[in-house]
Amino acid sequence: MGGSEIQAMLTRADLEQLDRDDPLAPFRGRFALPPGVVYLDGNSLGPLPRATPERVAEVVTREWGEGLIRSWNDAGWIDLAARVADGIARLVGGAPGSVAVADSTSVNLFKLLGAALTLRPGRQVIVSERDNFPTDLYVAQGLAAFLGGKHTVRLVEPGGVMDASGDDTALVMLSHVNYRTGAMHDMAAVTRAVQGQGALVLWDLAHSAGAMPVDLAAADADFAVGCGYKFLNGGPGAPAFLYVAPRLHPALRLPITGWLGHAQPFAFEAQYRPAPGLTQAIVGTPPILSLAALDIGVALALEASLSDVRAKSIRQIALLAAMIEQAAPGLFRRVTPDDPARHGSQLCLSHPDAYAIMQALIDRRVIGDFRAPDILRFGITPLTLSYAELWDAAATLGAIMAEGAWRDPRYAVRKAVT
Numbered sequence: 534m535g536g537s538e539i540q541a542m543l544t545r546a547d548l549e550q551l552d553r554d555d556p557l558a559p560f561r562g563r564f565a566l567p568p569g570v571v572y573l574d575g576n577s578l579g580p581l582p583r584a585t586p587e588r589v590a591e592v593v594t595r596e597w598g599e600g601l602i603r604s605w606n607d608a609g610w611i612d613l614a615a616r617v618a619d620g621i622a623r624l625v626g627g628a629p630g631s632v633a634v635a636d637s638t639s640v641n642l643f644k645l646l647g648a649a650l651t652l653r654p655g656r657q658v659i660v661s662e663r664d665n666f667p668t669d670l671y672v673a674q675g676l677a678a679f680l681g682g683k684h685t686v687r688l689v690e691p692g693g694v695m696d697a698s699g700d701d702t703a704l705v706m707l708s709h710v711n712y713r714t715g716a717m718h719d720m721a722a723v724t725r726a727v728q729g730q731g732a733l734v735l736w737d738l739a740h741s742a743g744a745m746p747v748d749l750a751a752a753d754a755d756f757a758v759g760c761g762y763k764f765l766n767g768g769p770g771a772p773a774f775l776y777v778a779p780r781l782h783p784a785l786r787l788p789i790t791g792w793l794g795h796a797q798p799f800a801f802e803a804q805y806r807p808a809p810g811l812t813q814a815i816v817g818t819p820p821i822l823s824l825a826a827l828d829i830g831v832a833l834a835l836e837a838s839l840s841d842v843r844a845k846s847i848r849q850i851a852l853l854a855a856m857i858e859q860a861a862p863g864l865f866r867r868v869t870p871d872d873p874a875r876h877g878s879q880l881c882l883s884h885p886d887a888y889a890i891m892q893a894l895i896d897r898r899v900i901g902d903f904r905a906p907d908i909l910r911f912g913i914t915p916l917t918l919s920y921a922e923l924w925d926a927a928a929t930l931g932a933i934m935a936e937g938a939w940r941d942p943r944y945a946v947r948k949a950v951t
């Protein structure tokens with residue numbers, strides 16, 4: 534039952550049958566989700582793996598409390614970032630050593646944009662899409678200003694990067710899956726076209742890593758970044774990752790040069806010398822507690838077959854869209870492309886009162902999110918979401934619309950985080 538197969542009226546029993554046949558169903562028990570909550574926001578903050586509290590407590594009590602500074606060696610803290618990075622490399626199709634885990638996605642963007650501009654000294658333009666995630670655009674704008682105004686950030690409408698890039702383009706920076714609409718680029722085709730013009734390409738995998746098979750090496754991508762707290766379930770503010778194609782490592786120079794990126798940090802030399810490969814991207818002391826949590830999330834993602842995850846995501850998006858249409862006919866406009874080859878792992882619907890409707894949904898324990906100006910965003914995380922829950926989410930939305938429950942004035946009050 535996917536896309537075009539959904540014609541007849543669906544019943545909850547149909548969805549329960551899909552759950553019985555679901556090869557990913559056992560993963561649900563590996564996460565500690567509160568009972569009665571339908572969680573459709575794992576693309577914004579992944580849920581808590583059951584193994585995480587105990588592991589983090591062990592790192593705090595035993596490794597920190599008893600081991601003290603010895604744990605950098607004895608508990609393997611000094612290599613933890615590299616071990617987690619190699620797991621993420623497998624998830625995104627990178628060779629061992631092509632991914633580093635450090636800092637936030639925003640800071641990693643700064644590091645890689647700086648590196649890209651140094652690799653293309655004669656070119657001054659970074660091209661991106663106007664509806665790319667704002668932090669990506671802000672970091673590019675900040676870097677261009679910092680470099681004294683010689684560089685510019687050129688923003689184009691979605692899908693327009695090739696028309697806007699040319700001899701002056703150093704880098705094209707794109708999100709593989711758009712955070713607001715769920716639209717997905719053809720990574721290999723865009724990479725080829727950009728490189729054909731002599732520019733480099735950077736992919737933001739915030740909404741792809743752990744959500745679907747990604748093959749950076751096969752696409753021959755130059756750079757990528759991504760989040761640890763979304764589909765990788767590393768917890769709030771989990772360290773992010775960056776990818777650099779191995780062919781670029783010898784010439785790579787990052788604009789933040791810290792002691793743990795030095796060739797010999799414990800020689801305490803006065804002169805910076807970059808460590809080989811991506812070790813130079815580990816700028817300062819890694820956040821061990823957060824890395825321990827991310828390690829668990831990444832290990833869980835590695836246990837699952839990402840092609841099963843992708844197949845279930847595509848099917849769940851088609852079903853959720855069909856069931857919402859069945860429960861609230863004609864009320865929402867689908868923003869996410871219909872074609873599975875062109876969408877990520879979320880369903881986005883627009884409605885003029887999207888904010889209040891989402892607040893009413895959250896009040897009834899169906900948690901998605903709102904993205905300005907008018908989008909209801911439902912993240913699909915196949916490791917935790919059952920088919921029957923999607924039925925319940927659609928039925929709850931149908932009831933809220935039929936009753937007009939979202940008109941309650943308290944749902945119009947904007948919170949700081951949407």
Ligand SMILES: *Cc1c(COP(=O)(O)O)cnc(C)c1O
Binds near residue numbers: 638669708737
């Ligand atoms: C979530 C997200 C980010 C977040 O960046 P942080 O520095 O981790 O806050 C960046 N880019 C995209 C495309 C995102 O979806």
